Amino acid sequence: MTVNNIVLEEGVMQIPSWWKVPPGYEKLQETAHLLGKNELLPRASTSDQQSCYPRESLRKIADAGFAAVTIPADDGGLGAGFTGFAILSQSFAQYCASSTMCWVMHTAAVQTLYTAGTDQQRQRYIPGVLKGEIGGLAFSEPATGSHFWNVVSEAPRHGDGYLLNADKSFVTSAGEADWYVVATSFPNSVESDKLMFLLVNNNQEGVESFPFSAMGLRGNSSGPMKFKDVFVPKEDRLGSEGGMNYYNDNTIDPLFLLGTAACWTGIAQGALNAAIDGAKKKVHADTGKSVAGYQVIRHELAKAQILVDSARAMLYRTAEGMDNTIQNGRALSECLYPLWQLKTHAADIVIQVTNQALQVSGGRGYLTGQVEKFLRDGRAGAIMGPTNEILREWIGKTLIEVPWFE
Incomplete structure (x- = not known):
């Protein structure tokens, strides 16, 4: 059976593209995955094992046009908005979490410069950013x-x-x-x-x-x-001599929470992808069955994928809400509550999913490699400030209608 020049195996369910990426962003996601596979993944292991800063990977991200994704196109950026930023972060993290996190923080720094800075400051810094200079x-x-x-x-x-x-x-x-x-x-x-x-x-x-x-x-x-x-x-x-908490609530926190949540979601998907690939390829000589041939394994994969997709659905809905908020001229701080929930959920599920990926992978997963690295990388999410405990407290206070910040 052939659909749009793609040969499909009869009876194999095809996952709808809109479930994986918001409509209109398919090409952006495809480009991100190609960049991740060809440029980020080959350097990821070296960067991890040698604690080596992923400068070359970040340069490739900039060369691909992703150095200033949230900056309007009229000012030299990509103009992909928060949805584009979330898609890129989630996609990159499936290949190299270190490169992704450096890029997320860079993007937050660039956006802060853009929103709080003067035209003169933008003119001094943005051209360098577009050529690959890194902000922190x-x-x-x-x-x-x-x-x-x-x-x-x-x-x-x-x-x-x-x-x-x-x-x-x-x-x-x-x-x-x-x-x-x-x-x-x-x-x-x-x-x-x-x-x-x-x-x-x-x-x-x-x-x-x-x-x-x-x-x-x-x-x-x-x-x-x-x-x-x-x-x-x-x-x-x-900005001014003091008074910059406004930008904490309306630029830095929103970008940081969205970008890191996307990273944890991508790590979870990357670990699961590696586990699925290993389960399909590993065949037990005594039974003649692949690891994926066992029902218990398929159920674990299904449970893990549902968790990842729940976080990804929250991620894209929140990002689209942020874009709509800006387009309607409202303050981005209106989106903090869903961002708290998103970060907490993504940082929780990445721990569970990477553990499931390791369990499915067995002894191979415990060895130094992709699954083991994803498990270590993803564990940072819940303790990265605001920690999940702090965010749950803010969410709980909001639910009982008392001031969340003291």
Whole structure:
């Protein structure tokens, strides 16, 4: 049987394309998978085993036109919106989670620069981004842990700028990014909050990064950084002297939660794909049956795929809701509640699905390889701030109609 020049085996159910990707984004997803298979996957194992930053993979992502996916096309970006961003992240993560996470954080940094920055700042930074320069977010601090929105560092005025002193923890692309959006406090702010964003280049005097060694996402270079007596000219301040919590709620959190949830969903699908492939290929000589020939195995695969698809359905619905919110001129913070649910669910199911993928794969899955790497990579989701415990508390408070943030 042939449909649209594709030969289909008689009786084999075909999964509808709209179940895998929102209509209109099929070509974008196809391009992402080709890039993942041809460029990200071949380097993923080396990046993981050697804790090597995936610079070449990120360059290939930029060369493919995905360096600034959420920036409008009129300003040099791809203009793919949040839905395009979610599709790309979910697709890339099926091949290399480290590259994907670095790219997600980069995209959040670029979007923050675009929304909070001036035209002059955009003109200085966006052209470099389109050529492959990497941005990063330096937010979390050891003193406040996963409460990354709370910072204790300060940058008082100093001459024609600010003197930044800050200890940062878990900075994705630490020491590897070309520039960072650094969250700090302006001590004399007259705004509603003291949060201030400064653009700092990696090669500035006083910027220091430290090694990263972790259970998973080993290519991320998500180590600590120190900014010691770093002078930041006032033209490199994003927005106002304080009052930047608005951008936390309307740019950074939405992009971060959406992108990371997409990453966890993609990791789960990638692990399951590897388990399915292995189950079909592995044949027991004593029975003549493949591992996939056992009903119990097929049931585990089905249960895992249902979980992945539940997260992916939430992902695309949330992303489309975010695009509609922006198109209707409303604040993106309206989407925080579904984003909390999405991140929590995606970070929960990736743990369960990667465990199921390993169980289906048996001893082969326990050996160093794709399934084992996906399990380690995905475990980061539930503890990455806001942790799943914090998000469930915010969701619960919202349900009983009390203020969620204190």
